Amino acid sequence: MTLDLTQDPVALTAALVDVPSVSGNEERLADLVHDALDALPHLSVVRDGNNVVARTGLGRERRVLLAGHLDTVPIADNVPSRRDGEILYGCGTSDMKSGDAVLLHLAATLAEPAYDLTFVLYDNEEVEAEKNGLNRLVATRRELLEADLAILMEPTNGAVEAGCQGTMRVRVRIPGRRAHSARGWLGENAIHAAAPLLATLVAYDARSVEIDGCTYREGLNAVGIEGGVAGNVIPDEAVVLVNFRFAPDRSEEQAYDHVRSVLAGYDVELTDSAPGALPGLSNPAAQHFIQAIGMPPKAKYGWTDVARFAALGIPAVNFGPGDPNLAHTREEHVDTTKITSAERALRSYLTA
Secondary structure, three states: OOOOOOOOHHHHHHHHHHOOEEEOHHHHHHHHHHHHHHOOOOEEEEOOOEHHHHHEOOOOOEEEEEEEOOEEOOOOOOOOEEEEEEEEEOOHHHHHHHHHHHHHHHHHHHHOOOOOOEEEOOOOOOOOOHHHHHHEEEEHHHHOOOOOEEOOOOOOOEEEEEEEEEEEEEEEEEEEOOEEHHHHHHHHHOHHHHHHHHHHOOOOOOOEEEEEOEEEEEEEEEEEEOOOOOOOOOOEEEEEEEEEOOOOOHHHHHHHHHHHOOOOEEEEEEEEEEOEEOOOOOOOHHHHHHHOOOOOEEOOOOOOOOOHHOOOOOOOEEEEOOOHOOOOOOOEEHHHHHHHHHHHHHHHHHHO
């Protein structure tokens, strides 16, 4: 099998979906992408594990980077793809093989763009950060990521979503005292003792903050609870897992301080966190992109790899044809008209 990157991006999306690439199993798709890009004479291609990076070397004044991840969440009886009118169904159609298809089609068909271009296809985005292929490139091949603007082909339903929220998870431990459930008054029920904590989270007044015209809304939520010893034992410990989605004007340290302040009096343990990314829309390259797309940007709710570029001092935006509300669902699909319009918009911007 070979990939024809010059074919219509809708057909190319279906071809990408039909090659399963659940996180950790991207090798076959990475092979196909590498071979297709390596056959193009106007690109210099580097393979790093299951990361594939292709670059032009035209000596242009600015360089634009387009990036997309090759992996998907586990398949839910939705591979191979199927088409119903303007709707294409399949695992990864929205997140984010439709964006990959647009990226790859542009890589193959833009031999003389207005900017030098870098195309990055990377692995393991849908799993823990230490496996993330883009994270590995930042650590080991930083020079390949140099750019004046990065465009992440994350699903945005054709809108421009700037920056991203930071995310943090903490474990809140609530102590109790064991006893036989027939004589529960002799113990202290740790699960019951979680009620005031949950009430605090229910009553939490989430902050909204506007940055560069984009409004980010924070959220502090319980996302898991553990407790219980046996069906006849009063539990002596409960643990509530809490997720804080914070606006990018907070650092990770400031976010953790805020969580501990809200949950004062509880034993709070930080388990993982990732910084947000400021919109960076004051940057001339970002402003030019926004003007070219012709629509006002919105805040990105959720964390994306734009944060990695922001940490490198590279302005980055999210822009892709997929619908984020359909990502990871059994019925995941993409409106094919969004694929076509995204390809046209990016082609116009990259050749203007």
